Amino acid sequence: MSDANAAPERLEWQEAAVESVAEQTPEVKSFFLKPPQWRGFTAGQHVDVRLTAPDGYQAERSYSIGSAPEADAVELVIEKLENGEVSPFFHEVVAAGDTIEMRGPIGGHFTWGPRDGGPLLLLGGGSGVVPLMSMIRHRRAVGRDVRTILVYSCRRWSEVIFRDELIAEAASDPNLSLVLTITREAAPMAGVRMGRVDMKLMDEVLEMFGPAVMPKRTFICGSSAFVDVASRLLLEAGIPFGSIKTERYGGDPARAEGIAPVPES
Amino acid sequence: MATRGFFGRRQSPEIEARLPPGQYLEKGFPVLSAGPTPIVKHEDWHFDVKVGPRVIKTWNWDAFNQLPRSKVHKDIHCVTKWTKFDTNWEGVLVEEILKAAGLDAPPTPYVLAHSFDGYSTNVPFKDLADGKGMVALTYEGYPITSDHGGPARLLVPHLYFWKSAKWVNGLQFTNVDEAGFWELRGYHIYGDPWKEQRFTGDP
Numbered sequence: 527m528s529d530a531n532a533a534p535e536r537l538e539w540q541e542a543a544v545e546s547v548a549e550q551t552p553e554v555k556s557f558f559l560k561p562p563q564w565r566g567f568t569a570g571q572h573v574d575v576r577l578t579a580p581d582g583y584q585a586e587r588s589y590s591i592g593s594a595p596e597a598d599a600v601e602l603v604i605e606k607l608e609n610g611e612v613s614p615f616f617h618e619v620v621a622a623g624d625t626i627e628m629r630g631p632i633g634g635h636f637t638w639g640p641r642d643g644g645p646l647l648l649l650g651g652g653s654g655v656v657p658l659m660s661m662i663r664h665r666r667a668v669g670r671d672v673r674t675i676l677v678y679s680c681r682r683w684s685e686v687i688f689r690d691e692l693i694a695e696a697a698s699d700p701n702l703s704l705v706l707t708i709t710r711e712a713a714p715m716a717g718v719r720m721g722r723v724d725m726k727l728m729d730e731v732l733e734m735f736g737p738a739v740m741p742k743r744t745f746i747c748g749s750s751a752f753v754d755v756a757s758r759l760l761l762e763a764g765i766p767f768g769s770i771k772t773e774r775y776g777g778d779p780a781r782a783e784g785i786a787p788v789p790e791s
Numbered sequence: 792m793a794t795r796g797f798f799g800r801r802q803s804p805e806i807e808a809r810l811p812p813g814q815y816l817e818k819g820f821p822v823l824s825a826g827p828t829p830i831v832k833h834e835d836w837h838f839d840v841k842v843g844p845r846v847i848k849t850w851n852w853d854a855f856n857q858l859p860r861s862k863v864h865k866d867i868h869c870v871t872k873w874t875k876f877d878t879n880w881e882g883v884l885v886e887e888i889l890k891a892a893g894l895d896a897p898p899t900p901y902v903l904a905h906s907f908d909g910y911s912t913n914v915p916f917k918d919l920a921d922g923k924g925m926v927a928l929t930y931e932g933y934p935i936t937s938d939h940g941g942p943a944r945l946l947v948p949h950l951y952f953w954k955s956a957k958w959v960n961g962l963q964f965t966n967v968d969e970a971g972f973w974e975l976r977g978y979h980i981y982g983d984p985w986k987e988q989r990f991t992g993d994p
């Protein structure tokens with residue numbers, strides 16, 4: 527922790543090398559960045575990126591980090607938005623060997639570390655799973671004893687980000703449960719649910735923690751509508767208001783660029 | 792240094808002149824918040840003016856609605872990069888609140904705004920004076936919905952919008968500029984969008 531009397535340290539812009547790019551789903555790619563001066567981060571945080579055109583025009587956006595703090599590279603997971611200005615550029619142009627200007631980490635609220643403990647309830651809608659994935663990967667590295675349930679809602683099976691990793695992780699870790707639900711098509715395999723997150727599903731999830739056990743911390747990330755529904759259901763189920771942290775996509779889905787975390791608007 | 796292959800989507804000069812650095816134009820009105828949306832009923836609503844720990848005036852909803860109203864038309868700028876033009880609000884200017892609380896002058900130079908959800912944000916009083924800050928009660932002619940901070944939210948549109956505290960329930964005068972919720976979590980103590988003061992330490 528810095529000395530309160532010292533001038534606060536600035537988050538400087540830096541040119542991060544793009545180490546590699548990986549396709550996660552048809553509309554989602556991961557960009558693995560190596561920022562030259564990186565002081566680490568807490569799972570759940572995000573970074574700002576800044577793109578500069580030849581005439582000096584600049585565009586900035588925020589993207590959540592999907593990798594664990596322990597990972598070698600910072601993984602930004604970016605969903606391509608049809609009318610976006612920045613996300614299509616990432617998808618269509620950015621390649622290994624490029625440099626991208628970024629600064630971070632940013633955000634001191636929607637974060638989890640082993641000291642925060644559990645039981646932990648994570649609810650993600652669509653690409654809202656990204657900061658939750660950072661928490662799950664961090665938990666794998668340092669906190670496997672923390673009882674954790676991830677509820678993850680996607681429109682289609684093909685849109686489930688980190689699908690294989692999550693299924694394998696939940697299969698190998700009795701302390702981690704994955705509740706996957708698909709809203710716009712039939713569930714493709716046993717164990718995957720169909721339909722939106724509702725009270726019935728939430729009741730079942732809360733029962734999975736065991737009799738008289740409540741999640742100590744809940745993180746919800748997704749569209750504003752998803753966050754509203756999920757948080758309302760949890761409050762109705764008696765989960766304390768102050769134990770729920772939320773992160774909503776900025777902007778309406780047609781315009782928002784990835785996950786724009788959080789201050790109040 | 793230019794980013795390889797990026798040309799961007801420039802706006803017209805008129806629009807660019809109204810966009811602070813790093814912001815883009817948003818037509819919708821995104822909702823962002825740190826936690827669930829608190830539903831505050833009018834019968835439970837109250838608004839306090841405090842000087843340090845001392846409450847000097849409290850209004851209930853009906854009494855607060857009797858205070859003189861003003862209208863403002865402003866562009867708003869969220870630190871998450873979106874800017875929305877031409878928003879219309881009606882509410883009670885902070886200077887009217889002071890007057891109604893019996894204060895001729897601000898008792899201290901700084902204010903911490905508090906909200907029903909435990910949120911707080913700090914604003915120097917000079918940024919709330921002279922019509923610059925209000926407690927807004929309507930947006931575009933309608934009561935402010937709970938997801939946008941209703942029944943009442945602070946409105947300080949010349950600063951990043953996290954300073955415009957949703958679900959506001961009081962203004963506390965403080966002797967020093969005490970960091971609020973986001974200001975303690977990496978966001979700038981003042982938050983001028985035109986200087987791009989997003990994060991702690993930004994000049």
